Amino acid sequence: MKIAVPVDDKRLESGICPSFGRTPYFLIFNTDTNEACFLDNSAAASQGGAGIKAAQAIVDAEVNTLLTPRCGENAEEVLSKAEVLIYKTISGTAQQNIDAYRAEQLLPLNEFHKGFHGHEK
Template identity: 30%
Template sequence: MKIAVPATAPDLDAPVALKLGTAPYLLIIEIETMAFEALEAPSNSAGPGAGIQALALILEQGVHTILVGFISPGIAATLADNDIDVITRVTGTARAAVEGYLAGQSGMNKKQTPAAGPISSGRLIDALKQAVNQFRVMMPILLGIILLTGLFQGFISKDMILTVFQHHQFMDALAGTLLGSILAGNPVNSYVIGEALLNMGVSFYAVTAFVFAWVNVGIVQLPAEIAALGWRYAVSRTATALLLCIPMAFLIVFFVGVLP
């Protein structure tokens, strides 16, 4: 039987990750032999929908149980629908978590309820390790933002941008929607590009639609979302988000204009 354990490093002595979507690695462990495979988790790409991609990865591995600190209710429900047990509030190393699960320790349960009583020093140390690890994961994102800003300003000219965005409210919003829908990456990148577009004279309609589509549509993430949540949900959500981009752009620009 296989158990999935999101971890902060690719070995059994690494701490269990606090959240599935932010774990750098996913350990797939055979509980009979404790043999394991360390898979690089989608969070290392720092793209949106890392939790959904991690969910798809778990479903592909045929695991029976996942041990993790916290998992979102939606992903937990999908795992349960696929007959995968979800054990939350797991701390310590991956090895200790599996051994504790096999021993039936009471500290593991299937309900995401807050732990009672004072925080132990061990849990505090684990939390600090998680914080340091998250900072380490964020560093490439910050460096990428700096690099992206330089590349965008250096290689994308104002004339090139104005051939796409021609100061027509609806058409600019449509172009922003299409551009944001097909691009992928951390949502912060969309803010950087949005600022650069505004500085080049692109309208708020286009930039708002672009940011909204980047964060909410994600065409390139669709295969992973279909694998994790089913084609009906994934296609319905994506289509709804796509259709809302232009109305939301006009609505947001309206409120920006009327609010003090």
């Protein structure tokens, strides 16, 4: 199965990007092969609807589980329709979060924020 994580850098040791929709990259980790690849997030430059576009990229990459610190309502709608599970990250690197997820230490994310409508927070 595939796990996606929004990351600041293209490294497994990268910190988690606080924004899902506007993260520069997604780490896609395949637990069957233990292979990691990085996806440029083209949604980062969107004027609006970044969360929807980023979620679309996750769905298109056939990801099963997303680990993210937070996520907007629209992105959540796309992900849940596509049956992608969402877990809340903890402090630490992307690798540490993947390990924590595999050790069943992460909790499902169940709070979703409204869009920022172009007002970056």
